[in-house]
Amino acid sequence: MNFKEKFTQNLPKFEADALNPILPYTPWAGHRLFAYDLVQTLRPNRVVELGTHYGCSFFAFVQAAKDAGLGTELIAVDTWWGDEQAGFYGEDVFERVQKTVETYYARQNIRLMRCWFHEALTHFEDGSIDILHIDGCHHYENVREDFESWLPKVHPEGVVLMHDIAPRTGYGSAKFWREIRDKFGGYIEFLNDWGLGVLFLHPRSADRWKSFFDFNRYSESLYALMDKYKLELIDKWYETVNLRKRIDELKNNSKEQSILRQLLWNDICDHVALCGTGSFARRLYEVLKQGGVRVEVFVDRDEQLWGKKLFDIEIVSIEEAIRRGIRFYVVGSVSFAEEVADRVKSALIKNGIDNWRIFVF
Ligand SMILES: C[S@@+](CC[C@H](N)C(=O)[O-])C[C@H]1O[C@@H](n2cnc3c(N)ncnc32)[C@H](O)[C@@H]1O
Numbered sequence: 001m002n003f004k005e006k007f008t009q010n011l012p013k014f015e016a017d018a019l020n021p022i023l024p025y026t027p028w029a030g031h032r033l034f035a036y037d038l039v040q041t042l043r044p045n046r047v048v049e050l051g052t053h054y055g056c057s058f059f060a061f062v063q064a065a066k067d068a069g070l071g072t073e074l075i076a077v078d079t080w081w082g083d084e085q086a087g088f089y090g091e092d093v094f095e096r097v098q099k100t101v102e103t104y105y106a107r108q109n110i111r112l113m114r115c116w117f118h119e120a121l122t123h124f125e126d127g128s129i130d131i132l133h134i135d136g137c138h139h140y141e142n143v144r145e146d147f148e149s150w151l152p153k154v155h156p157e158g159v160v161l162m163h164d165i166a167p168r169t170g171y172g173s174a175k176f177w178r179e180i181r182d183k184f185g186g187y188i189e190f191l192n193d194w195g196l197g198v199l200f201l202h203p204r205s206a207d208r209w210k211s212f213f214d215f216n217r218y219s220e221s222l223y224a225l226m227d228k229y230k231l232e233l234i235d236k237w238y239e240t241v242n243l244r245k246r247i248d249e250l251k252n253n254s255k256e257q258s259i260l261r262q263l264l265w266n267d268i269c270d271h272v273a274l275c276g277t278g279s280f281a282r283r284l285y286e287v288l289k290q291g292g293v294r295v296e297v298f299v300d301r302d303e304q305l306w307g308k309k310l311f312d313i314e315i316v317s318i319e320e321a322i323r324r325g326i327r328f329y330v331v332g333s334v335s336f337a338e339e340v341a342d343r344v345k346s347a348l349i350k351n352g353i354d355n356w357r358i359f360v361f
Pocket residue numbers: 026027028050051052053054055056057058077078079080081082083086115116117118135136137
């Protein structure tokens with residue numbers, strides 16, 4: 001067997017990469033092969049992931065279930081807003097995850113739960129999760145809260161995966177992992193790619209499953225061979241992403257200022273509804289606030305957001321905003337500005353309202 005055959009045999013094809021070619025270079029990529037084998041070996045009924053972002057890890061679980069013809073329920077929980085470590089990102093990330101599901105995994109049993117981890121918690125029975133992957137914010141307190149609140153939901157013989165446990169990351173997750181890894185049935189850990197901890201809750205499952213994995217496969221695979229280039233690639237990737245973000249910010253900043261100018265020009269400082277809850281809407285909110293404009297409500301189409309709060313301000317439907325007598329609407333979206341403005345306009349006309357104003361950048 002030649003070198004190429006040795007290292008390429010039995011390597012899965014992660015189809016999601018076609019829609020998002022950066023996935024093989026992201027911090028989770030070096031664990032995909034193990035994640036894939038884990039799902040195919042354990043044949044879980046339910047996998048839950050806390051923290052999905054672009055879906056490098058999630059789509060590895062999904063691919064494994066697809067290739068093995070498993071009916072595994074695969075659930076991703078994320079606000080898809082980002083956090084201070086992953087960075088705050090735009091709607092395009094969630095849209096790409098949705099598109100990946102539609103394109104390659106439409107027949108899989110997948111649920112994308114767009115909410116906070118603690119909100120999702122109430123939807124799960126105790127002991128109902130076979131594999132839980134914790135990969136949210138990596139501060140010690142966050143990881144501890146995620147672990148302790150979700151542990152009862154995992155089957156007593158289940159597995160908990162924790163990312164970012166390599167000591168060199170300096171993250172609280174690495175410290176927390178070292179505190180708990182000996183307290184359950186057994187564990188294995190990978191220290192490449194920010195580190196992955198695999199916690200078997202029951203000694204029986206630790207004994208049973210550990211022997212199933214061919215660890216050489218993970219260290220010898222092409223993924224591991226790419227490791228030495230990966231850090232460099234990731235640095236370059238973040239550099240590019242940050243530059244792109246900065247350029248967008250500069251561009252968008254003028255859009256936000258333009259809306260603020262329009263409002264102040266028209267002497268409007270109050271009774272304003274901001275339509276949208278994405279990254280542009282949130283930045284716009286800050287600019288309006290600094291400019292002395294008070295946003296009364298956020299308006300969003302997503303029913304699941306109604307009644308929730310953003311910056312301590314209620315998110316409501318357009319009908320509810322109209323019912324509350326709001327006449328000034330600011331469009332908080334860049335990509336769908338016209339669509340949002342049209343929708344607001346139709347609702348105002350339908351409700352027989354006059355003297356309204358809609359502001360678009
Ligand atoms: C490190 S990234 C996940 C990386 C992903 N597993 C991968 O394979 O690339 C963390 C994600 O967790 C989400 N997140 C962090 N804390 C959260 C919370 N409390 N509730 C919901 N989502 C959260 C962020 O929006 C972010 O997308």
